[in-house]
Amino acid sequence: MGTKWRRALLEGLLLCLVFFVIFGPISSLLIWSIAIRWYWPHVLPQEIGLAYWKQALGLQRDWAIAAVSIWGAFGTSMLVALVSTALVMTMAIPAGYALARFRVPLKALILLLFLMPKAFPQQPIFVNLLPTFTRWGLAGTVQGVILIHILVCLIFGVWITTSAFKAIPQELEEAARSVGATRWRTFWKVLLPLAAPGLLVSTVFVFITSLTEFTGTFFIGLPFVTTLPMLLYSSSGYNMQFASVIAIVLLIPSLLFMVLIQRVFRPEYMGGIAG
Amino acid sequence: MPEVKLDGVTKRYGKVTAVDRLDLVVRDGEILTLLGPSGCGKTTTLRCIAGFVVPDEGRIFLGEEEVTRLPPEKRDIGFVFQNYALWPHMTVFQNLAFGLQLRRTPKEEIGKRVREVLSLVRLSGMEDRYPRQLSGGQQQRVALARALVLRPRVLLLDEPLSNLDAKLREEMRFEIRELQRQLGITAIYVTHDQAEALVLSDRIAVLNEGRLVQLGTPEEIYQRPANRFVAGFIGLSSFVEARVASVEADGATLETEDGVRFRVPKGSLAEGQTIVLAIRPEHVEILAAPSEELENVFQAEVLRAAYLGNSIDCRLRLGKWELRTQLPPGKIPSPGEKLWIRLPPEKLILVEA
Numbered sequence: 001m002g003t004k005w006r007r008a009l010l011e012g013l014l015l016c017l018v019f020f021v022i023f024g025p026i027s028s029l030l031i032w033s034i035a036i037r038w039y040w041p042h043v044l045p046q047e048i049g050l051a052y053w054k055q056a057l058g059l060q061r062d063w064a065i066a067a068v069s070i071w072g073a074f075g076t077s078m079l080v081a082l083v084s085t086a087l088v089m090t091m092a093i094p095a096g097y098a099l100a101r102f103r104v105p106l107k108a109l110i111l112l113l114f115l116m117p118k119a120f121p122q123q124p125i126f127v128n129l130l131p132t133f134t135r136w137g138l139a140g141t142v143q144g145v146i147l148i149h150i151l152v153c154l155i156f157g158v159w160i161t162t163s164a165f166k167a168i169p170q171e172l173e174e175a176a177r178s179v180g181a182t183r184w185r186t187f188w189k190v191l192l193p194l195a196a197p198g199l200l201v202s203t204v205f206v207f208i209t210s211l212t213e214f215t216g217t218f219f220i221g222l223p224f225v226t227t228l229p230m231l232l233y234s235s236s237g238y239n240m241q242f243a244s245v246i247a248i249v250l251l252i253p254s255l256l257f258m259v260l261i262q263r264v265f266r267p268e269y270m271g272g273i274a275g
Numbered sequence: 276m277p278e279v280k281l282d283g284v285t286k287r288y289g290k291v292t293a294v295d296r297l298d299l300v301v302r303d304g305e306i307l308t309l310l311g312p313s314g315c316g317k318t319t320t321l322r323c324i325a326g327f328v329v330p331d332e333g334r335i336f337l338g339e340e341e342v343t344r345l346p347p348e349k350r351d352i353g354f355v356f357q358n359y360a361l362w363p364h365m366t367v368f369q370n371l372a373f374g375l376q377l378r379r380t381p382k383e384e385i386g387k388r389v390r391e392v393l394s395l396v397r398l399s400g401m402e403d404r405y406p407r408q409l410s411g412g413q414q415q416r417v418a419l420a421r422a423l424v425l426r427p428r429v430l431l432l433d434e435p436l437s438n439l440d441a442k443l444r445e446e447m448r449f450e451i452r453e454l455q456r457q458l459g460i461t462a463i464y465v466t467h468d469q470a471e472a473l474v475l476s477d478r479i480a481v482l483n484e485g486r487l488v489q490l491g492t493p494e495e496i497y498q499r500p501a502n503r504f505v506a507g508f509i510g511l512s513s514f515v516e517a518r519v520a521s522v523e524a525d526g527a528t529l530e531t532e533d534g535v536r537f538r539v540p541k542g543s544l545a546e547g548q549t550i551v552l553a554i555r556p557e558h559v560e561i562l563a564a565p566s567e568e569l570e571n572v573f574q575a576e577v578l579r580a581a582y583l584g585n586s587i588d589c590r591l592r593l594g595k596w597e598l599r600t601q602l603p604p605g606k607i608p609s610p611g612e613k614l615w616i617r618l619p620p621e622k623l624i625l626v627e628a
Contacts, residue, residue: 171360174327177347178354179374179425189373193364 026251032244052241056249067242070231070249077227080142080217081210084149088157088206091150093199096161097187101170111162114155126219133220140224148216153206160205164198165191197261204257212250278303279324279429279461284333286319293319294330295485301429306455306462308472311482312508317465320482321431324463326350337428353422355432359414361406367393367417368402374425392424395454412443419451423458430455430462436471448474469509473497481505503626506553513598515552516628519544526620535594538570538620553624559591559600562615571618577608591616 032038033052035045054060058069098104099111126148130139138144168191176186192199214229221227228246236243279301286294294316301307309317322328324335326347335343342350361370371389380388393399396416406414415435422430432451436444452475455462466472472479473493481488481496481504489501500506503514517529517537527544529537529552537552544550566572575591575598587602591614600616608614 169358169360171356171358172362174325174347175354175356175360175362175421176373177327178325178352179421180348180351180377181373182346182348185377190362194362 026248029244029247032240033248035241052245056242056245066235066239067245068231070228070246073226073228073231074249076142076225077211077229080145080149080225080227081207084146084153084210085203085207087146088150088153088210089161089199089203091154092157092161092202092206095158096202097165097191099158099162100165101173111159114158118155122215123219126216130219139220140222142221142225145217145221145225145227148220149210149213152213152216153209156205156209157202160202161195161199164195164202167198168194200261204254204261207257208254211253278336278338279463280336281320281324282334282336284320284323284330284335286316286323286328286330292485294323296333297482297485297487299480299487299490301461301463302477304459304461305477306452306464306475308464308466308476308479309482310466310469310472310479310509311488313467314484315482316485317467317482318433319485321433321463321465324429325352325354325431351425351428353425353427353430355418355422355430355435357434357437359406359418359438361414361417361421363406366403366405367398367409370406370417371421371424374421378425388424392420395423396420411439412447415439415447419454423454423460428461430460432462432464434466435464437466437468444471451475473509481508483508498624500553500624500626503551503553503628506551506624506626511556511599512553512624513556513596515554515593515596515598517550517552519546519548519550522546531594531596533594535573535596537618537623539623539625540620542625544625549628551626551628553626554598554618555622555624556588556600558618558622559598560617560619561600561602562617565615566617569617570620571623573616573618575614575616577610577612577614579610580607582607 031045034048034050036049036051037047038045051060051062051065052067055062055065055067056070058071099107104110129148133139133144133147136144138147172190172194173186176190177183181189212229213227214233217225217227217230218233221230228250232243232246232250235246279299281297281299284294284297285292297316297320299307299320309320311317319328323330326342326345326349329344333343334341337350337352347354362373365373368389371392372385375385375388389402390399393401396419398413398416398420401409401413401417406417409417415438418435435451436447439447448471451464455475464472464475473496476493478490478492479496480490481501483504489496489505491499496505497510500509500512506512507514515531515535515537517531517535520528520530520536522528522541522544525541527539527541529539529550539552562569562572565574573593575593578590578592578597580587580589580602582604583601584604586604587607589600589602589608591598591600593616598616602608
């Protein structure tokens with residue numbers, strides 16, 4: 001059984017490599033987040049401790065440590081990301097279904113319209129939007145930030161959702177209709193379960209995009225709305241420890257989602273769609 | 276079981292007319308095949324009957340009821356798709372039970388009917404498998420079972436066997452035929468495979484370019500094709516164009532432009548008329564020696580011959596015309612060899628030019 005061992009060894013090595021490629025760069029974040037003193041030319045910090053973590057998590061208050069509690073910003077970030085994601089997906093799922101299944105007039109134009117905010121440099125757009133948002137009383141509010149996040153995220157939502165629905169053969173729907181399911185039933189019982197992995201990917205993408213969005217939040221949210229990325233940008237450069245703590249906190253949702261996706265991608269679903 | 280009636284059904288896609296004023300009646304309990312080359316409108320016709328496509332003009336009836344604009348879920352039809360279209364996230368049982376659940380059938384009844392129909396298609400015990408765990412032939416039978424379990428008014432089959440290998444396809448033809456007879460269900464079967472159509476149909480409707488070209492039993496279609504298209508599409512035929520040289524009491528004489536003369540039954544031929552002779556491979560008789568008494572005896576030259584195992588496929592040249600025939604296995608003739616052949620007048624098929 002030499003080949004079996006060799007195969008296991010190869011898989012192990014490959015796994016280590018993947019692990020290193022993904023987590024290698026992140027490990028430096030981890031080290032930075034626990035470094036109290038770390039000066040050139042030392043390879044590792046001279047003094048380590050959890051001071052920045054404690055301070056960031058609001059467990060202590062020490063004026064000597066340049067970090068503030070991140071809970072407020074974390075809460076704002078989660079609120080904005082969850083609400084934006086929910087709103088984007090409630091728009092993207094019907095829109096994606098329609099774009100995938102019906103002959104929508106001006107389909108190309110509609111998809112292009114969604115693409116527009118991404119086709120131009122972000123800053124001019126947001127600067128241009130600021131007076132409008134101010135007039136509507138949305139500048140500097142959480143609602144305004146949510147609106148700007150929706151604008152930024154809708155593209156991902158709609159495009160990925162459209163292709164998720166497109167990937168499902170039309171005959172699977174027709175088969176459901178032929179056995180007596182209404183269009184609505186067919187959507188719930190056949191289309192949605194089959195599109196679920198794609199929709200989940202789309203949701204995760206939108207959520208992460210919103211969670212890490214900076215530019216729009218900066219222009220529209222300032223000075224009253226502070227999200228985690230805002231905190232991160234304002235401390236990065238001069239305060240690597242605090243920035244690293246925030247960066248790691250921002251990574252957590254992605255890691256959780258990866259685990260979730262792995263559970264949802266069931267092989268029975270994916271295989272044999274076309275028979 | 277009601278009959279299915281199409282009344283002037285027309286469907287256009289942009290400038291292309293997929294189905295062109297089609298009138299058709301499918302009789303109660305028969306299996307009718309829509310046969311034609313790809314793009315002839317047979318699948319569009321079937322999809323109109325299923326309700327997946329709404330015709331631009333014309334009306335469709337299931338029994339007394341007009342269903343032209345009724346959504347598919349209200350038509351009470353069974354549809355078998357070319358790619359089976361089994362729901363991959365459901366087990367075989369769930370695939371079959373879905374339609375029954377929608378009809379609020381009691382649970383025990385669902386179980387009973389699913390088991391019944393699974394044994395009918397010889398898949399008992401496969402209830403808990405997922406479609407991807409089944410072979411192509413098994414998936415195909417599940418698709419059939421899913422359509423049958425609801426006891427629909429009409430069974431519609433869209434090239435259901437074209438994804439199977441040749442051997443399985445041949446078996447399934449008989450199986451489908453057998454099931455349809457046994458259940459007495461009205462069925463419409465779409466195929467481009469003439470052998471399939473001949474084997475399993477009560478009647479065949481030959482379509483070309485969206486129009487009904489000929490409707491009849493397999494024998495009628497094969498033996499008396501309505502025109503050159505049908506003669507060419509069903510069975511192998513060689514064609515010879517000729518002019519009616521003379522009409523006598525006991526038959527007519529045709530002459531091709533290169534001077535080959537054929538005797539044919541008189542029928543309703545008129546002198547001077549141009550006509551096409553369709554000659555089936557099996558109607559070319561090989562003679563050991565020339566004969567004075569027999570009609571239509573010619574000397575033909577072998578163009579090429581191919582060994583097929585149980586026969587020899589042979590192309591002959593007669594004048595400028597190419598004839599295809601099948602010889603019994605034996606010595607394979609070499610190109611250039613001369614053979615005496617006879618074309619029995621009563622077997623020659625005459626179609627309009």
